[in-house]
Amino acid sequence: MSTRRAVCPGSFDPVTLGHADIFRRAAVLFDELVIAVLQNPAKAGTFTVEERVAFVREVTADLPGVSVTASRDRLLVDLCQELDANVMIKGVRGSADYEYELPMAQMNRHLTGVETLFLPADPRFAHVSSSLIKEVVRYGGDVSGLVPEPVRQGLVDRLAP
Ligand code: PNS
Numbered sequence: 001m002s003t004r005r006a007v008c009p010g011s012f013d014p015v016t017l018g019h020a021d022i023f024r025r026a027a028v029l030f031d032e033l034v035i036a037v038l039q040n041p042a043k044a045g046t047f048t049v050e051e052r053v054a055f056v057r058e059v060t061a062d063l064p065g066v067s068v069t070a071s072r073d074r075l076l077v078d079l080c081q082e083l084d085a086n087v088m089i090k091g092v093r094g095s096a097d098y099e100y101e102l103p104m105a106q107m108n109r110h111l112t113g114v115e116t117l118f119l120p121a122d123p124r125f126a127h128v129s130s131s132l133i134k135e136v137v138r139y140g141g142d143v144s145g146l147v148p149e150p151v152r153q154g155l156v157d158r159l160a161p
Helices: 016-030 051-059 076-082 095-112 132-140 148-161
Strands: 003-012 032-037 066-071 087-094 115-120
Touching: 003 016, 003 076, 016 032, 016 051, 016 087, 032 051, 032 076, 051 066, 051 076, 051 148, 066 076, 076 095, 087 095, 095 115, 132 148
Parallel strands: 003 032, 003 087, 032 066, 087 115
Antiparallel strands: none
């Protein structure tokens, strides 16, 4: 039987415990899960892609079958083809995420036939996004329990007042 491999893509700038929950749940569903850290041209990065990859590696170190890769300046569908993965996984917190994700899922399927599976976010993390986390830290707020501890420290070092 062939290996069931899925890709979990995102900018992860930085990874949150909401992302980590999706990684853990997706890892159970597939033999191999490749987390792909990508540059989103619409978003200015706070952390470099290498820094984001390091944070994701830390948070997934105990998950069997999970690996992390970076991809720049190319289509996600091309990465999926290179990895021989015909499925990608996205977490969805609510209708705004769905509206944002649906056209990307449809475009990706149009381009190569790759399917996107949506996992409903755990309600504990429904309010957690990388951009909101960064805003809270920028104004001195506490994000403990919403991001992994090394990420919290990295955010404070880079953004806190
Ligand atoms: O976490 P994000 O920022 O919502 O993730 C968006 C991301 C990085 C998955 C998307 O911008 C992407 O796929 N970028 C790679 C380039 C690409 O394939 N663009 C066409 C998408 S239909």
